[in-house]
Amino acid sequence: MQELLNKVIKDPIHGFIDFNGARENDLKDLLSDPFFQRLRRVKQLGFSDYVFPSAAHSRFAHSLGVFKIAKRMLTIIEPEGSRGHWSPKAEACLAAALLHDVGHGMFSHAFEKAMEFFLARNRLDEAKRESLEEAVDHEKVTQKIIVDSTIGKALINFGGTEFPAMVRDIIKKADKNCIYTSVVSSQLDADRLDYAKRDAYFAGVSSGGIDLDWLLRNLKVGENGDARFLYLDSKAYISLEQFTVTLFQLYPTIYLHKKTRGLEFMFALLLSRVFELIAAGDVSATGLSDTHPFVRFFRDPGNLDQARLLDDTLFWGALHQFREASDTSVSDMATRISDRRILPMIDIWKVADEVLALSPNIVEFTAKARVEQIEAICKAVAEKLPKETSIWSDGCYYDTYNRPIYKPMSVVGGDPQQINVSVGGQILDIASISPLVASAASFNIHRIYYDDRKVRNADELKKFIRDAVETEMACV
Incomplete structure (x- = not known):
């Protein structure tokens, strides 16, 4: 009888996903819920398969x-x-591990960016604005699904009336001192440990690797005051360094790839324009019907049944309709996305890096000082650009992002939200013992994407950026 209660799902990363016993198999039933099934149709890496063709795995598999x-x-x-x-x-x-991503919208953060663009350019009453913001916030949508949907009802049946709130609170990190919260959300959690291996595998990149089995075999439970946490002995310290470095390197390699970010920007431009037309009552100009899920979502964003329809396949299915739209902004951008004609980009960081490399004082800079100098120059140039109305327009977009290798907490004795290592009987933050992690390395992007239909003087834009970089460099 027990064998009937042991079920497995094959997985290329972990071999098998096991559900053992009656209780775990009751949790497995959550997979059949329409909200969870929707994750089959949401890719883990959004537009990354336009750059890495095999990176088309789903949030369903990741979960x-x-x-x-x-x-x-x-x-x-x-x-x-x-x-x-x-x-x-x-x-x-x-349950939280299974459901942590259940509220992600299509193309994940790009969907949030599309709404951000729309709300920045359009005046709405406060109630409508708030409902739209919450409808694309994947964390808030996840929490709402867990307590107010068919999944919420299933969780009540599984664990009682308080159980959905328990699951929600773990995901929202209501108690950061909780060891169970740290399993799902911390700097060494199940989420990061899976996607660091899964994303690299499907993208076909190698970034140091993670010795997952060794890390998990060496985990132990510690206590510091009221907090319980997981830590590793110093013998697994090198594997922890590999994990932090691998995760860090995935950002320049995959997550912040210039082509991927360009496609996300184009998607945001397209969808924000679609929302504008719907808001103006001109649905026909979008190429969509009045009953299309995009239209229904915009008109009733707080309705989870509408949100459930928003997955990647909805966008791809509507792309040919957008191409036929009477609104030229919609049709042109849809055509560019389908034909993979990504908007051009100027990399301010690259320009600054090249200019600094020609400086006679380059040998005097440490690596850290050099990065800090380039970062300061890029920010200064980016601040100047919008003031140059002769070259800057609404067809320009400044894309910036900073990803540090690690966020040190430096709690002596251990903390659930930091990576804990036992050294000489004392439990420390990894940043306190690893020169590599303590280096405070970060990956930064400062890029200008521009719509070449609107920006006619791209050469002047490029020249201004280089001249501004050289001017800032002369002040060093």
Whole structure:
């Protein structure tokens, strides 16, 4: 009878995703819910397959991977769990691992950017603005789905009336001192441990690698005051460094790739214009029908049944309709996306890097000082650009992002939200013992994407940027 309660799903990263015993298989039933099934149609990496053709894996698969790793981490906290005897808190943690991404919109953060563009350019009453902002905030949507949908009802049936709130609070990090929260959301959590391996694998890139089995085998539970946390002995310290470096390197390699970011910008431009036309009552100009899910979502953003329809396939299915739109902004951008004609870009960081390399004082700069100098120059140039109305227009977009290798907390004795390492009987933040992590390395982008239909003097834009960089450099 017990064998009937052990079910597995094959996975290229973890081999098998196991659901053991009656309780875990009750959690597995969440996979059949329409809100969770929707994640099959939301790609983990959005437009990245336009750059890395095989990077087309789904948030559905990633969520299963997070469940797998979370369960392995939980067996360290509750050894009896391996025999199916989980505490209610552990069961809430397993449910949170499965459901942590259930509210992600199409193309994830690009969908949020599209709404940001729309709201920045259009005046709406406060209630409408707030409802639209909340409807694209994946964290708020996730929490709403967990407590106010068919998933919420299933969670009540599983663990009682308070159980959905337990799951929600783990995901929203209501208690950052909670060890169960750290399993799902911390700087060494099941989410990061899965996507650091999964995204690199499907993109076909190698960035140092993660010795996942070794890390999980060496996890232990510690206490510091009221906080319980997971930590590793110093013998697994190198594997922790590999993890932080691998995760860090995925940003310049995959997540912040210039082509991917360009496509996200184009998608945001297109969808924000579609929202503008819907708001103006001119749906026909978008190429969509009045009953299309995009239209229904915009008119009733707080309705979860409308949000459930918003996945990547909805956009791709509507792309040919957008291409036929009477509004030229919609049709032109849709055509460019479908033909992969990505908007041109000027990399301010690259220009500054090249100019600094020609400086006779370059040898006097340490690597850290050099990066800090380029960062300051890029910010100064970016501040000047919008003031130059002869070259800057609404067809220009400044894209910036900063991703540090690690966010040190430096809590002696251990903390659930930091990466803890035991050294000489003392538990420390990894940033306190690793010169590599303590280097405070960061990856920064400062890029200008521009619509070549609107920006006629691109050469002048490029010249201004280079001249501004050289001017700032002369002040160093």
